[in-house]
Amino acid sequence: MTQRIALGVAYAGTGFQGWQRQANARTVQGELETALARIADHSITVKAAGRTDSGVHASGQVVHFDTISERTDKAWVEGVNRWLPDDMAVRWVARPGEDFDARFSAESRQYRYLLFYDRMVNPFLERFAVREHRALDVCAMHEAAQHLIGEHDFTSFRAAQCQSNSPVRELRSIQVTESAGLVIVTVTANAFLYHMVRNIVGALRSVGVGQNAPEWMRALLEAKNRHLAGRMAPAHGLYLERVEYASRFRLPDLADFLVPGGK
Numbered sequence: 001m002t003q004r005i006a007l008g009v010a011y012a013g014t015g016f017q018g019w020q021r022q023a024n025a026r027t028v029q030g031e032l033e034t035a036l037a038r039i040a041d042h043s044i045t046v047k048a049a050g051r052t053d054s055g056v057h058a059s060g061q062v063v064h065f066d067t068i069s070e071r072t073d074k075a076w077v078e079g080v081n082r083w084l085p086d087d088m089a090v091r092w093v094a095r096p097g098e099d100f101d102a103r104f105s106a107e108s109r110q111y112r113y114l115l116f117y118d119r120m121v122n123p124f125l126e127r128f129a130v131r132e133h134r135a136l137d138v139c140a141m142h143e144a145a146q147h148l149i150g151e152h153d154f155t156s157f158r159a160a161q162c163q164s165n166s167p168v169r170e171l172r173s174i175q176v177t178e179s180a181g182l183v184i185v186t187v188t189a190n191a192f193l194y195h196m197v198r199n200i201v202g203a204l205r206s207v208g209v210g211q212n213a214p215e216w217m218r219a220l221l222e223a224k225n226r227h228l229a230g231r232m233a234p235a236h237g238l239y240l241e242r243v244e245y246a247s248r249f250r251l252p253d254l255a256d257f258l259v260p261g262g263k
Helices: 028-040 073-081 138-148 196-208 216-223
Strands: 003-011 057-067 088-094 108-117 130-132 150-153 168-179 182-189 238-244
Touching (some): 003 028, 003 073, 028 057, 028 073, 138 168, 138 182, 138 216, 168 196, 182 196
Parallel strands (some): 057 238, 108 130
Antiparallel strands (some): 003 057, 003 088, 108 182, 108 238
16 A cells, blocks of 8 residues: 655755756755665655755755555654765654645745855855855845745746746745854745745845845845846755645644754
């Protein structure tokens, strides 16, 4: 009998060529499917809530797969983790039912982007947060970010390679805060366009260093012109932090799996 399993997966994206399986590259999906197949004793195909790019991290990625094998929850977590590399891990397992889909059942997604100010290279942070050599005005960045809340056409923050049918998304919250030396941009939306978060952060950095006023963000949104937004922020500061689903799927409390700087 086939059953559907959901997993919470965390990984440091630095050593991966993104999420999606590729024939001649190390990817998160490839490593996870190989480890799962060892436990299931048959080939496994996993589907994710979001396909992260090369270098992007996740503390709250959610995946699902179907299996004919009867295994304990411990086997799906600890057993799989024994076959995974050190830069990724299964954090939890759930049995949400056959109608669950990690991607299409998601009600919202939350990303977190980490920045820090330092004029010199910091070997403890460089791989997992983006260094800004100029001081950032966090209050100005937060003020600018509030112009993006709501349902809008986010063409100004959409990558040219984006294949979504519509540029309209509902951005439900965005906060820019500072904690323990990190500047943290936390963004929640029903869904995101390709490179949308990194392009938003790139624009916010220009506000933070005083190149643009907070009101510029509203004008940029209304312009619907990606070329006006400036340079996209690097991948290694971005984390897929949380994916929300209806309570009927009985997934664990995802607040237990936040990235550094979380509550």
